[in-house]
Amino acid sequence: xxxxxxxxxxxxxxxxxxxxxxxxxxxxxxxxxxxxxxxxxxxxxxxxxxxxxxxxxxxxxxxxxxxxxxxxxxxxxxxxxxxxxxxxxxxxxxxxxxxxxxxxxxxxxxxxxxxxxxxxxxxxxxxxxxxxxxxxxxxxxxxxxxxxxxxxxxxxxxxxxxxxxxxxxxxxxxxxxxxxxxxxxxxxxxxxxxxxxxxxxxxxxxxxxxxxxxxxxxxxxxxxxxxxxxxxxxxxxxxxxxxxxxxxxxxxxxxxxxxxxxxxxxxxxxxxxxxxxxxxxxxxxxxxxxxxxxxxxxxxxxxxxxxxxxxxxxxxxxxxxxxxxxxxxxxxxxxxxxxxxxxxxxxxxxxxxxxxxxxxxxxxxxxxxxxxxxxxxx
Amino acid sequence: xxxxxxxxxxxxxxxxxxxxxxxxxxxxxxxxxxxxxxxxxxxxxxxxxxxxxxxxxxxxxxxxxxxxxxxxxxxxxxxxxxxxxxxxxxxxxxxxxxxxxxxxxxxxxxxxxxxxxxxxxxxxxxxxxxxxxxxxxxxxxxxxxxxxxxxxxxxxxxxxxxxxxxxxxxxxxxxxxxxxxxxxxxxxxxxxxxxxxxxxxxxxxxxxxxxxxxxxxxxxxxxxxxxxxxxxxxxxxxxxxxxxxxxxxxxxxxxxxxxxxxxxxxxxxxxxxxxxxxxxxxxxxxxxxxxxxxxxxxxxxxxxxxxxxxxxxxxxxxxxxxxxxxxxxxxxxxxxxxxxxxxxxxxxxxxxxxxxxxxxxxxxxxxxxxxxxxxx
Numbered sequence: 001x002x003x004x005x006x007x008x009x010x011x012x013x014x015x016x017x018x019x020x021x022x023x024x025x026x027x028x029x030x031x032x033x034x035x036x037x038x039x040x041x042x043x044x045x046x047x048x049x050x051x052x053x054x055x056x057x058x059x060x061x062x063x064x065x066x067x068x069x070x071x072x073x074x075x076x077x078x079x080x081x082x083x084x085x086x087x088x089x090x091x092x093x094x095x096x097x098x099x100x101x102x103x104x105x106x107x108x109x110x111x112x113x114x115x116x117x118x119x120x121x122x123x124x125x126x127x128x129x130x131x132x133x134x135x136x137x138x139x140x141x142x143x144x145x146x147x148x149x150x151x152x153x154x155x156x157x158x159x160x161x162x163x164x165x166x167x168x169x170x171x172x173x174x175x176x177x178x179x180x181x182x183x184x185x186x187x188x189x190x191x192x193x194x195x196x197x198x199x200x201x202x203x204x205x206x207x208x209x210x211x212x213x214x215x216x217x218x219x220x221x222x223x224x225x226x227x228x229x230x231x232x233x234x235x236x237x238x239x240x241x242x243x244x245x246x247x248x249x250x251x252x253x254x255x256x257x258x259x260x261x262x263x264x265x266x267x268x269x270x271x272x273x274x275x276x277x278x279x280x281x282x283x284x285x286x287x288x289x290x291x292x293x294x295x296x297x298x299x300x301x302x303x304x305x306x307x308x309x310x311x312x313x314x315x316x317x318x319x320x321x322x323x324x325x326x327x328x329x330x331x332x333x334x335x336x337x338x339x340x341x342x343x344x345x346x347x348x349x350x351x352x353x354x355x356x357x358x359x360x361x362x363x364x365x366x367x368x369x370x371x372x373x374x375x376x377x378x
Numbered sequence: 379x380x381x382x383x384x385x386x387x388x389x390x391x392x393x394x395x396x397x398x399x400x401x402x403x404x405x406x407x408x409x410x411x412x413x414x415x416x417x418x419x420x421x422x423x424x425x426x427x428x429x430x431x432x433x434x435x436x437x438x439x440x441x442x443x444x445x446x447x448x449x450x451x452x453x454x455x456x457x458x459x460x461x462x463x464x465x466x467x468x469x470x471x472x473x474x475x476x477x478x479x480x481x482x483x484x485x486x487x488x489x490x491x492x493x494x495x496x497x498x499x500x501x502x503x504x505x506x507x508x509x510x511x512x513x514x515x516x517x518x519x520x521x522x523x524x525x526x527x528x529x530x531x532x533x534x535x536x537x538x539x540x541x542x543x544x545x546x547x548x549x550x551x552x553x554x555x556x557x558x559x560x561x562x563x564x565x566x567x568x569x570x571x572x573x574x575x576x577x578x579x580x581x582x583x584x585x586x587x588x589x590x591x592x593x594x595x596x597x598x599x600x601x602x603x604x605x606x607x608x609x610x611x612x613x614x615x616x617x618x619x620x621x622x623x624x625x626x627x628x629x630x631x632x633x634x635x636x637x638x639x640x641x642x643x644x645x646x647x648x649x650x651x652x653x654x655x656x657x658x659x660x661x662x663x664x665x666x667x668x669x670x671x672x673x674x675x676x677x678x679x680x681x682x683x684x685x686x687x688x689x690x691x692x693x694x695x696x697x698x699x700x701x702x703x704x705x706x707x708x709x710x711x712x713x714x715x716x717x718x719x720x721x722x723x724x725x726x727x728x729x730x731x732x733x734x735x736x737x738x739x740x741x742x743x744x745x746x747x748x749x750x751x752x753x754x
Binding site: 001003005009010011102112116118119121122123126150182186188189191192309358359360361362363 | 448451452453455548549552575618620621622625626630696704705706707708709710711712713714
């Protein structure tokens with residue numbers, strides 16, 4: 001019997017369809033269907049100024065907007081041959097890591113709710129709100145930030161931000177202990193999640209699975225270490241790895257990643273306190289400084305005067321490795337933008353970690369994948 | 379009549395009412411109206427109406443209690459705005475459901491689709507007629523009250539399965555299958571745990587069982603039976619961690635996926651009625667019903683309707699325990715649930731029966747005191 005779990009289904013956490021063939025409670029076959037949330041972001045980007053594309057990046061993944069902004073910005077800067085000031089790089093790491101905290105807290109909430117744990121769901125959402133409050137205090141928005149700019153970031157932190165941020169981090173570290181007590185301390189949780197949704201490293205690599213799912217299979221791969229971008233090469237942190245390759249291992253990896261994020265953030269906050277400076281490169285092309293010029297008004301430069309270039313960037317997004325390819329053929333708009341979504345690959349591998357388990361296992365397994373449909377369909 | 383009972387209240391009420399009606403009628407009809415049969419019939423109706431109103435009111439209060447408690451467990455406040463502390467929120471919700479259109483899927487089987495929720499609610503309500511709330515506050519003491527209550531209680535999987543199957547929805551069907559398997563599996567340890575109580579109390583009559591607990595409440599010596607009974611009740615009530623028949627994560631809403639409006643309200647109401655019955659049974663069987671231990675000062679037990687008050691307090695506290703469990707535990711999987719049911723609960727229940735037999739033989743325990751001589 002085929003059943004459609006989606007496009008409107010509590011398990012999906014978004015808009016996609018998991019077709020499942022079952023025999024009683026046993027899963028015989030699965031067939032993930034994506035594409036319900038396609039908005040043509042890549043195509044629209046071709047028609048926007050470089051800085052206007054940032055708006056679209058926030059909509060790519062609505063729980064990890066900063067990571068996607070960062071991804072695009074890195075590609076665009078490479079294509080335009082612009083370097084940001086050092087303080088902007090640290091600010092971007094700050095954004096990235098707070099975003100990782102926010103995204104993982106959101107994941108925690110959704111994941112435990114799939115298991116029927118009701119209180120931790122609200123604890124996760126409550127604590128994520130603190131992170132969103134911090135975002136709001138320096139970007140003005142809670143989800144769609146539009147904070148990064150080609151050549152830096154939009155504005156510096158408000159006074160008193162670092163103290164407030166440290167307080168939030170201390171609170172979060174305490175809460176992580178509580179989270180572990182509620183999940184790992186529960187026999188039912190261990191019985192539900194151990195040896196569930198196993199995806200071994202060799203298969204994961206073959207299927208292009210990245211991020212916490214790959215690290216939970218024992219593969220020590222993290223772009224922040226392997227191909228450092230922004231200020232990550234100047235910061236100290238460990239890559240979270242687990243061996244069991246099951247749902248519990250993914251839980252452990254994400255919790256450890258949150259702890260590492262806190263560690264990184266403390267270093268970043270200290271650095272930001274010590275090193276004031278500009279947050280936007282001062283020698284930007286004039287046409288970048290006026291990003292909202294009406295479409296068609298190419299300004300004062302002829303097309304051939306613009307620099308040309310290619311940009312490729314890859315970022316360790318909360319869900320996995322995201323990649324961007326930005327082609328600059330001259331002009332105020334990117335000629336072509338292409339993204340690689342980690343969640344797309346992670347969902348597409350569903351056949352190898354769902355078949356053979358039971359219908360009741362689908363929500364925790366898919367929850368441990370951490371689906372964000374916005375970036376899958378773009 | 380020395381003791382006020384629910385039936386005596388209903389009888390007096392209908393007697394006065396019919397006398398008043400009869401006084402304005404000519405002699406012929408007057409005799410008919412004020413005859414003993416008519417008064418008894420009306421008294422029974424009034425009795426039923428009072429029970430219905432009380433059980434419904436308590437169910438709605440129970441939902442409020444759960445929402446407030448759950449809210450606090452989750453670091454929020456629960457219902458706040460309709461009425462004092464959100465007391466009227468559930469009435470507002472009920473009104474909303476009442477105003478909604480009742481619909482059925484085109485391919486659904488009408489008979490089963492409507493019969494299921496109605497019968498589910500009706501059987502859940504039936505139990506209240508025979509549960510003693512305080513001494514004398516029930517329909518009458520049958521010698522086998524407990525057995526009858528549990529029998530009616532175990533009708534539920536049948537009606538759930540009927541409504542699930544007739545909904546003609548795959549999720550509903552899977553939920554119905556799970557529900558049937560789960561309820562049947564946990565019926566056995568539940569009844570065995572009850573047998574332990576019955577062995578010690580020596581009666582199937584709930585009133586007698588309560589009075590047998592005057593020396594000590596049964597939860598102490600029969601703690602194994604209590605654990606089995608509470609776990610079994612959680613499964614019968616389909617609450618977390620045993621709520622897999624309506625596990626919303628994978629089965630949308632389980633067996634009531636296709637129900638909306640008032641039919642959904644029937645299910646909801648019946649679920650909480652069953653939760654109320656479950657809490658009441660725990661209080662009656664293990665926590666001394668409406669009685670308080672003898673060391674409690676008399677002023678706490680002698681005010682009017684003290685029995686009912688203490689009974690309600692205990693019931694709501696027991697339900698609070700169920701809510702706590704719901705707030706703290708994740709959901710188990712079907713096969714794990716059944717394995718625990720057959721492999722762990724039944725041996726535990728048998729152990730509790732054995733312990734009860736030993737208790738009856740030994741009669742006196744060091745801490746708790748002696749079993750009353752009325753036992754077996």
